Amino acid sequence: MFDHMKLLRCFSFTASRDWLFRQSFANAGLRSVTTDLSHGNSIASTAMHCWIPKSPNRSKPNLLLLHGFGANAMWQYGEHLRAFTGRFNVYVPDLLFFGLSSTSEPNRTESFQARCLMRLMEAHGVQRMNIVGISYGGFVGYSLAAQFPENVEKLVLCCAGVCLEEKDMEDGLFKVPNLEEATGILIPQTPEKLKELIRFSFVKPIKGVPSFFLWDFIDVMCRSL
Structure with missing residues (x-):
């Protein structure tokens, strides 16, 4: 049977944009790597995809860019990547359950995401980092900083209501x-x-x-x- 979805994907504007972002990340000095985090650890089958520096400069600080819910790393930061790569060793992961990152672990908490991110950064030899988190990525970044304060130098939260309380929901903060x-x-x-x-x-x-x-x-x- 003729697969019309494959034909549509061949002419997909979104897929083409995705390809252009991949090229821009590569041209900015990053490479695409998927790391198995489950080997030798007590967590379920887990793999995280991340754009990492092709040649890290140890004299530069490290910067971890965390995307929001319903997005992936490239679409969230593709327009702004070059503003960071000149000054930082930039790491741009797909959070678990998004993009090319996955796990068989049923845990969906920001705390679990943060622990996996810390394992990912350690796997790439990063012990100290700065973090920018947008929306859901801000919650994950906040959890990472709370659990591993000795590893986080600075934390920037964008559109992340980490101080949100149940009362705010009851008062109709969201529609x-x-x-x-x-x-x-x-x-x-x-x-x-x-x-x-x-x-x-x-x-x-x-x-x-x-x-x-x-x-x-x-x-x-x-x-x-």
Whole structure:
């Protein structure tokens, strides 16, 4: 049977953009590496993908860039990567359950993510680091700094409500009624949900985006999450 999805992927704007980001990361002096974290450790089968420096400069500080929920590392930081690579040894991982990182461990906490990140950085010979975390990545970065304060020099949190309390939810801080509804928006599976995410994410939301572009984005970026 003819696979129309493969044909669409050949002409995918999102997949093409993904390829361009990969080229830009490589041109910025980074290489793509997947590290097995389960060998010799007491955690389940776990592998984390990360963009790491091709030739780390030991005189430079290390910078760990953590992406947000529903994104991957390249799309979150691709536009700004070169602003960092001149001054830092830059490490840009896909968090577990996103991009090319995966685990059979059922644990979904930020604490588990942070412990795996620490194992990843140690595997690449990094003991001291600075961290920038956007949204969900901010929660993970905060947990990493709390668990391993001796390894974290500076922590920058962007759009991460780490001080959020249940009372804030009860007072209607968010416009979604529950976690299930929030997940449906953050990992959209239909153009309507993706449009809703765009409305929440932008001060001036883009209007009139054709549905086939939205389906293309969902197919490439959200189906594997």
